[in-house]
Amino acid sequence: MAKIRGSIVIDIERCKGCEICMVTCPTGTIKMAGQVNHKGYFYAWPANPELCIGCANCAVVCPDGVITVYKTKI
Amino acid sequence: MERELRLMKGNEAVAEAAIRAGTDGYFGYPITPQSEIVEYLMEANPAETTGMVVLQAESEIAAINMVYGGAGCGKKVMTTSSSPGISLMQEGITYIAGAELPCLIVNIVRGGPGLGTIQPAQSDYFQAVKGGGHGDYHLIVLAPASVQEMADFVELGFELAFRYRNPVMMLSDGALGQMMEKVYLNPQKERSGISPDWATTGKPPGRERNIITSLELDSAKQELFNLKLIEKYNEIREKEVRFEEYQCEDAEYLFVAYGTSARICQKSVQLARNEGIRAGLLRPVTLFPFPEKQISRLAEKVKIILSVEMSAGQMIEDVILAVGGKVPVFHFGRMGGMVQTPEEVLDFLKLKIKEA
Amino acid sequence: MAEVTGIKDYIRPENLVYSKTRLMTDNVLHYCPGCGHSTAHRILAEIIDEEGLQQDAIGISPVGCSVFLYNYIDIDWQEAAHGRAPALATAIKRLCPDKFVFTYQGDGDLAAIGTSETIHSCNRGENFLIIFINNGIYGMTGGQMAPTTIPGMKSSTSPYGRDTVRMGFPLKITDIVATLPGTYYVSRQSVHTALNVRRAKRALKKAVQYQSLNRGTCFVEIVSNCPAGWKMTPVEANKWLEENMLPYYPLGDLKVPQPEKDLNPGSTD
Structure with missing residues (x-):
């Protein structure tokens, strides 16, 4: 059976570290980084990229529109 | 151009x-x-007929902001009101000036302060000429003295408003608004249908988006904008002063009066001359820009200047500035909706001549 | 652009399912982290783009946090005095009847100082769209009580919580405008979860499409957060919104077009 796999790209310099994407992600793909971007925010990053299913919930709730989402069947 | 004659x-x-x-x-x-x-x-x-939109707004505040919106689209838009309503519009007017939008505002002035009276007055001079709303700005202020000029200044007002991207106020009063006179009306003009390039008309491909705003949080940029406005006002001062002189050539005594008061003073000049008093009248047609050079020039040769206005004395401040202390300047006028008679004006002049 | 990416193999143009709309400019949004304004801006920009309205859109931004909306969506804009956006929109739409005209206003702007303009333009049935962001607080001026601050809610001018005896009740202005004959479609939505963002976008899109019918005012309230003003983290704020704001401001359509008025029913879902 084909599996749905996804991948996200996060523009970390525009991320404000609000964490909403992290709590929205149904698979635990996203975590907050242990380091800050140039604005001083702990930015979001795909800590567990293999868990991503490309549902785009993170991108849809991201206030700053910093997440781009890709999805494919393998 | 065939002009139509009407009584209005x-x-x-x-x-x-x-x-x-x-x-x-x-x-x-x-x-x-x-x-x-x-x-x-x-x-x-x-x-x-012409497609002109006419709307009764829910308040003067809404009306002036509708004018802002329409002017922002580059349209020829206007509003009219009387003193208390014009006070309500002041916020909108300063935003219009700050966003550099062209429009025409007509004030049919009545006596104040507060709800005041519904009778004619000229007590909104400060508000019209000195700003009215907050911030450094000027309106171009036209002061008609006849029904004919009330008609003519609509077109002139729009012309100046668009030339300078600046709100224009026609400062009339209840007497001129209510009186009937013959008036020659221009033929019908087409609505232009073309908006200036700065207007918000929907962003076509290939042009930057147009933004109508008076907001600038960067104070250095705001100061540059203020300087640009000053430059514009100076150009207006240079090019747009309008006034009328009546029997000023040999005048020893000068009335300075606009609008209804100017008509009264014209009669006072005639009465004075009947008695051998050589009086003259300078009527500012534009109150901003104010005909200061002309008044200054006349101050070289007259003995006394009377600023005659239906107020407690407002335009007199600009007359005093223009005269620069060369001759005494006095205010005369009735207020609260009362209108001075030509005889009262002459009597006051004679009193001042006697006191001199 | 500094980026972090997931599994690179999947990142191919044909796999793209979501990216920022081109109508959002590259200006960095000035809002605080987690602010619902940003999300609302984004779905609005997406809809204008998807509906092909960039050339026809004239937006009016308010006074309040969203005053700089004109920096973010690439269309023509006018910035109104506090509360007066519907007056501007009235004239713009009447003078440019072929354009898509909308206002975007916060609760102080729309439901306090601009109540008169809001109600009268809706009552006249002006053919523009009002987007109303209700976060129950004055964000830009630093967290003061708004007309929509809910009972007991703290703000800098109701520091012990909104006391309805002394401070009056929150104004449910969306419910009011829904009763006016001039409104065509009235809906209340939120953007605090992915599901709600999707629903809000659907409602807003419907409103944008209805607008082209010129059948009256469309009005979409978006119940939103203000993490900074509410003194919460964004995640806490969204939870608080769900538990406290939504019972007071329940989501859903308050007024849908009457069947005989609806030229194209069901086409927008």
């Missing part, structure tokens, strides 16, 4: 002239003594 109230003349000038939109709110303007427009129903 000043208020009606403004309304008819607005239609004929190809005005795109009128937004107003009833208030005495100018309600005939919106009534006339509603009855004339220009939506059916």
Whole structure:
């Protein structure tokens, strides 16, 4: 059976570290980084990229529109 | 150009002239003594002929902000009101000046302060000429003295407003608004249908988005904008001063008066000359820019200047500045809706001559 | 652009399912982290783009946090005095009847100082769209009580919580405008979860499409958060919104077009 796999790209310099994407992600793909971007925010990053299913919930709730989402069947 | 002759109230003349000038939109709110303007427009129903939008707003505040919106689209838009209503509009007017939008605002002045009276007055001079709202800005202020000028200044007002991207105020009064005179009306002009390039008309591909705003949080940029406005006002001072002289050539005594008071003073000049007193009249037609050079020049040769206005003395401050201490300047005028007679004006002049 | 990416193999143009709309400019949004304004801006920009309205849109931004909206969506804009956006929109739409005209206003702007303009333009049935962001607080001026601050809610001018005896009740202005004959479509939505963002976008899109019918005012309230003003983290704020704001401001359509008025029913879902 084909599996749905996804991948996200996060523009970390525009991320404000609000964490909403992290709590929205149904698979635990996203975590907050242990380091800050140039604005001083702990930015979001795909800590567990293999868990991503490309549902785009993170991108849809991201206030700053910093997440781009890709999805494919393998 | 064939002009049509009619007998009309000043208020009606403004309304008819607005239609004929190809005005795109009128937004107003009833208030005495100018309600005939919106009534006339509603009855004339220009939506059916020229396509002009006429709307009775829910308040003067809404009306002036409708003017802002329409002007932001580059349309020829106007409003009219009387003193208390114009006070309500001040916020909108300063935003319009700050966003550099062209529009015409007509004030059919009544006596104040507060609810005051519905009778004519000239006590909104400071508000019209010195700003009215907050911030450093000027309106171009036109002061008609006849029903004819109330009609003519609609077109002139729009012309100046668009030339300088600046709000123009026609500062009339309840007497001019309510009186009937013959008036020659221009033929109907087409509405232009073309908006200037700065207007918000929907962003076509290949042009930057247009933004109409008066906001700038960077104070260095705001200062540059203020300097640009000053430059514009100086150009207006240089090019747009309008005035009329009446028997000033040999005058020893000078009346400075605008609007209704100027008409009264014209008679006072005649009465004075009948008695051998050589009086003259300078009538500012534009109150901003003020004809300061002309008054200064006349101050070289007259002995006394009277600033005659239906107020407690407002324009007199600009007259004093223009005269620069060369001769004594006195205020005379009735207020609270009372109108001075030509005889009262002459009596006051004679008193001052005697005291001198 | 500094980026972090998931599994690179999947990142191919044909796999793209979501990216920022081109109508959002590259200006960095000035809002605080987690602010619902940003999300609302984004779905609005997406809809204008998807509906092909960039050339026809004239937006009016308010006074309040969203005053700089004109920096973010690439269309023509006018910035109104506090509360007066519907007056501007009235004239713009009447003078440019072929354009898509909308206002975007916060609760102080729309439901306090601009109540008169809001109600009268809706009552006249002006053919523009009002987007109303209700976060129950004055964000830009630093967290003062708004007309929509809910009972007991703290703000800098109701520091012990909104006391309805002394401070009055929150104004449910969306419910009011829904009763006016001039409104065509009235809906209340939120953007605090992915599901709600999707629903809000659907409602807003419907409103944008209805607008082209010129059948009256469309009005979409978006119940939103203000993490900074509410003194919460964004995640806490969204939870608080769900537990406290939504019972007071329940989501859903308050007024849908009457069947005989609806030229194209069901086409927008």
